[in-house]
Each structure stands twice: as structure tokens, then as C-alpha cells.
Amino acid sequence: MANLTRAQAQTILTRLGWRVNTSARLTQGIKDFQAGYNFGAVGLSVDGSLGPKTSAAMRYSEARRAAGRTTASANYSFKTVICRCGGRYASCRRIFQKRLAFQMMENYRKHAGGYTVVSACRCPSRNKAIGGSATSRHVSGLACDVPASYSTTRVKSWKVATHIGYGSVSRKVKHIDMGGGATRTNPLIYKDGR
Numbered sequence: 001m002a003n004l005t006r007a008q009a010q011t012i013l014t015r016l017g018w019r020v021n022t023s024a025r026l027t028q029g030i031k032d033f034q035a036g037y038n039f040g041a042v043g044l045s046v047d048g049s050l051g052p053k054t055s056a057a058m059r060y061s062e063a064r065r066a067a068g069r070t071t072a073s074a075n076y077s078f079k080t081v082i083c084r085c086g087g088r089y090a091s092c093r094r095i096f097q098k099r100l101a102f103q104m105m106e107n108y109r110k111h112a113g114g115y116t117v118v119s120a121c122r123c124p125s126r127n128k129a130i131g132g133s134a135t136s137r138h139v140s141g142l143a144c145d146v147p148a149s150y151s152t153t154r155v156k157s158w159k160v161a162t163h164i165g166y167g168s169v170s171r172k173v174k175h176i177d178m179g180g181g182a183t184r185t186n187p188l189i190y191k192d193g194r
Contacts, residue, residue, distance in 0.1 A: 004055040012062045016071055017079040019087060019094050032095055033058065036081075036141070038073035038102040073102040075109055081120030081144070085129075092123035096141040100178045105144050107160040108176060118145035118174070137163070143177035152189050159184040168192055 004012070006023075009030060013020045018029040027048045034044040037057050044054055061071040061078070071077040081097040097120050109115065122130075122138035137143035143163075148170040155164050155173045162182040165175030168191050175192075182188040 001052075001056070001059075003052060004050045004058055006050065009050055009055075009058060012058045015065060016061060016077075017082050017095050019092070025093075028093060029095075030054065032093060032141075033061075033078075036072055036078065036095070036097045036099055036102060037061070038076075038099050038106075043099050072097070073106055075114075076102060076105055076117070080117050083121045083123045083126055084119060085123055085126035089123055089125035091125060093121075094123075095121055097121050098141040098178075101142050101144060104161055104176060104178050108144075108146065108155075108158070111155075111158040111160065112146070112150065115146055115149075118147060120144050137177040137179045140179075142179055143175065145175050146173065148172035148174040156187055156189065162187050164189045165192060166190075 006026060010020050010026050013029045013033060018032070020026040020029040030050065031046050031048045034046045034054055037044055039057070039060065044057055065071045078095045082095050083092050085092050087094070119138065120143065121141055122132060122136065124139055127136050127139050132138060148167050150173050152164055152166050152173055161176035161178060162184055163177045163179050164173055164187050166172060167174045
């Protein structure tokens with residue numbers, strides 16, 4: 001099958017939740033799709049080009065969307081992790097969750113069961129507006145806020161994230177991420193989100 005044209009990719013990415021109304025946004029959207037796509041054993045090259053693997057992956061995600069199925073991984077769609085600013089900020093890329101984060105979310109789900117993503121990607125403007133940390137991993141597409149349901153001890157035992165944030169009031173885990181400086185077997189645990 002032929003590679004997608006940029007116009008075809010633009011249509012698919014728009015349906016998947018990206019705002020790709022300029023050439024630069026389209027190129028960035030292709031890269032963000034490549035970085036997050038989580039079907040198959042090997043990730044896509046993040047180069048912004050519409051080669052055979054990226055074209056096939058976009059067609060696959062679009063077919064799944066059209067069938068009412070998830071588009072990014074087994075249990076999550078790209079729209080699930082969209083920045084909650086709703087396009088309020090012109091600089092928002094909307095979706096930039098990384099493959100590693102989708103894997104973390106899937107692993108968390110294996111233990112916690114189905115859950116609603118509270119927040120995932122955040123553009124820098126949205127992150128600042130809600131008082132997020134300047135070093136928030138939400139801004140780099142490596143974090144997910146989850147419902148506060150489990151203790152840090154329990155989530156740590158699952159070995160799903162390198163950083164675990166808990167609520168100061170609930171004392172339950174509300175944030176997981178795959179940032180550096182820690183491991184899944186020895187995650188950094190801290191109060192409140194990043």
C-alpha cells in the first residue's frame with residue numbers, strides 16, 4: 001500500500017485528536033503520533049516522515065477509531081491523553097504522550113483494573129495555569145494522573161512507574177510517571193503531583 005500523503009495524514013491526525021492546521025503543526029503531529037503509537041513490538045522512528053511503517057500505523061489507528069476501538073494502545077486512545085486546555089493556548093500540541101507512558105498506563109491497568117485518566121499531556125501554558133511544577137513530566141508526555149485509590153506501598157509493589165505521587169490529604173497515589181533518576185523497582189515517592 002502506498003505511503004499516506006500529507007493531506008491524508010492531516011485528516012487522520014485530526015480525527016485522532018490533533019490540531020494540525022498548519023504545515024509545522026502537521027509535521028509535529030506526525031512526530032508526536034510516531035512517539036506515542038504503542039501497537040506492535042517495535043516503536044516507530046520519530047522523524048516526521050510518512051514512510052511505510054508510519055503510514056500503516058496511522059491507517060491502523062484510524063481503522064480502530066472508525067470501529068470504536070482504542071487508537072494508541074490496547075486500552076487507550078490518543079484522545080484519552082489529550083491536553084485538557086481544550087485548545088485554549090495557541091502553543092498547545094494537544095497530544096504528545098510517549099510510548100513509554102502508554103506502556104506504564106497499560107501496566108498500571110493490569111493491577112488496578114480499568115480506570116479513568118485524570119490528566120496526562122499538559123501543554124506548558126496549561127501546566128502553569130493549574131500550578132503544575134516547572135519540571136512536570138506531564139509537559140514531556142511521560143506522566144499520568146490516576147484516581148486516588150491505592151496506597152504508595154501497593155503501587156510501588158506493582159513496579160509500573162519510576163515516580164509515584166500521592167495526595168497530601170488522601171494519602172493515595174494520584175500520579176505516576178516514567179521520569180529519570182529512579183527505577184520501577186525503586187521509584188521516587190513524593191507528596192502531591194509534579
